[in-house]
Amino acid sequence: MAQLERDAADSLGLTLYELMQRAGQASYELTRALWPQAQHWLILCGHGNNGGDGYVIARLAQAAGINVTLLACEGSKPLPQEAEQARDSWLAAGGTLHAADAAWPEQVDVIIDALLGTGLNRAPAAPYDRLITQMNTHAAPVFAVDIPSGLLAASGTTPGAAVIASHTLSMIALKPGQLTGKARDHVGQLHCDELGLRAFLAGETAPVRRFDAQDLARWLPPRKATSHKGDYGKLLVVGGDSGTAGAIRMTGEAALRTGAGLVRVLTHEDNIGPILTARPELMVDTLSEQRLEQALAWADVIAIGPGLGQREWAQKALKKVAASEKPMLWDADALNLLAINADNRQNRIITPHPGEAARLLGISASEVESDRLHAAQALAKRYGGVVVLKGAGTVIASSAGEIAITDVGNAGMASGGMGDVLSGIIAALLGQKLALFEAACAGCVAHGATADAIARQRGTRGMLATDLFELLWQFVNPEMIQQ
Incomplete structure (x- = not known):
């Protein structure tokens, strides 16, 4: 998928940050459509490009008058360039970063899971495992960006804690791990947005086919x-x-x-x-x-x-x-x-x-x-x-x-x-x-x-x-x- 994103961006003259903005926009719009009455969104951002999508969602939601609380996980390495741009745009728009161990608001209407994306290949470590457990025990519905954190995109296995989402929006294409293994217990209702890449994807052959x-x-x-x-x-x-x-x-x-x-x-x-x-x-x-x-x-x-x-x-x-x-x-x-x-x-x-x-x-x-x-x-x-x-x-x-x-x-x-x-x-x-x-x-x-x-x-x-x-x-x- 990472290579596909780069190839698509090159083919269509887009930057990877523009693709991230499309992913955030699609996630924001679907969340609004699913829970139109939700007034307070809790957005959990990881230290990677999945977190970058979360920053875009937060900026769009706040601009629409929604009360947003954003918890950001720190990492030992710098943020990827695109995620850093998304975070800076959130801060420039007046957004606030709360630490991963900050107390959660008393009233939350929907939780956005933008912690861990499709690159995960092992059990989530701290503080991700604790945040996943908090999400799973909270009463608010969870919207997973691309894949529920902790679910492995290639296999559908859950080597550690994994988010139980109400809805998942897969970006560009579906992943095997959203369809088999433990997927049914975690993805909720599965959606997909091609992020405007349909023409490019038409020339690609998927290695795995999905039938219904x-x-x-x-x-x-x-x-x-x-x-x-x-x-x-x-x-x-x-x-x-x-x-x-x-x-x-x-x-x-x-x-x-x-x-x-x-x-x-x-x-x-x-x-x-x-x-x-x-x-x-x-x-x-x-x-x-x-x-x-x-x-x-x-x-x-x-x-x-x-x-x-x-x-x-x-x-x-x-x-x-x-x-x-x-x-x-x-x-x-x-x-x-x-x-x-x-x-x-x-x-x-x-x-x-x-x-x-x-x-x-x-x-x-x-x-x-x-x-x-x-x-x-x-x-x-x-x-x-x-x-x-x-x-x-x-x-x-x-x-x-x-x-x-x-x-x-x-x-x-x-x-x-x-x-x-x-x-x-x-x-x-x-x-x-x-x-x-x-x-x-x-x-x-x-x-x-x-x-x-x-x-x-x-x-x-x-x-x-x-x-x-x-x-x-x-x-x-x-x-x-x-x-």
Whole structure:
């Protein structure tokens, strides 16, 4: 971002101070729009360019008649030139600097967090950690300039204290750390202002892509009136050991509801009756070596893992599936078995949650979560194909170097079976001739966007994986969203 700012300024004949003024202006205007009745703003400025934005905000707010209290953190080095200019302009306009340890005013309507910006790569030190804690325990809403202080822009991790903002305004472009990891707990509502650089940015290629429900139309055009079930894929779903009929049934039904032409389920014989009773549109049979060979020859796409278990029955099935060159998805116990017998293949999507990703990489789940983008890329390099690293801000990475974050989903998805449903959605899209990376991205977006629609209707607590079947049709038919 620092290099992008310099390049943009050079290209458009701007100074970095002029860009800082634009950032301050955008922050001021959005704060006024969000809290028009706020009469007293407390602005916390760090000893860097993020603090420089804060000085610009303070000057504009005071000029508009708002009561401003500004606390400034001192540093061992001089302020950056642009931040120094902004501070001098604040002082020249009659502003006052209060020390970082000064008492806070009794009445504060909104707090502006301009302490630490996107360059932070470690836990905040004193006095920043104390100020962050004060912000988080204060009743006033917090507006974060560029990124909540303490949240790492590259990874979304919080190695120490981190601001819990009501709103965050990202400057120029979004950062990965605002979308994944701990981001959802800290950014509040996320906004972005390009600071007038849209024309310049049009020539830049972002290293990470962000997808949400508005992108579904690019992957899922309306169907032709003359199409038939053979056009939309024959999907084989393998899994469901004794006692786990629910997992494989949810995967199969999710595939049907995403538009798969035909779905065949091979499972433990005990599961056949319950699955057929719950969803008669599924073709269900006992998983045996002969039936698996026949089904592999029949299928266009294969999904294996939900409810599979890890006993010999499962290991033999996975070995047989692994010999196929057809597009496939591995989830759940297929991933646990893959961690034992690793291989690299380009025709596969794997969909680990952080615990499974940790086993696949031979590290801890906390290490995976400390840098989700790096973990997803490491998985793609080691295992090939495409990786879906599930969680808040799901990361999709391919061995070809593509990487994306899906900006959908909510805490209601923290319940059993959600991963089984996702597997069925993605596998169905593979059968509808989407490439592996596209199917993974589109599937994750449809999955999360559906859950968001349910959360808007009735909240996040108590959401079931099968609840998604009620509204999934809206998102796999994106032309319906636009009507």
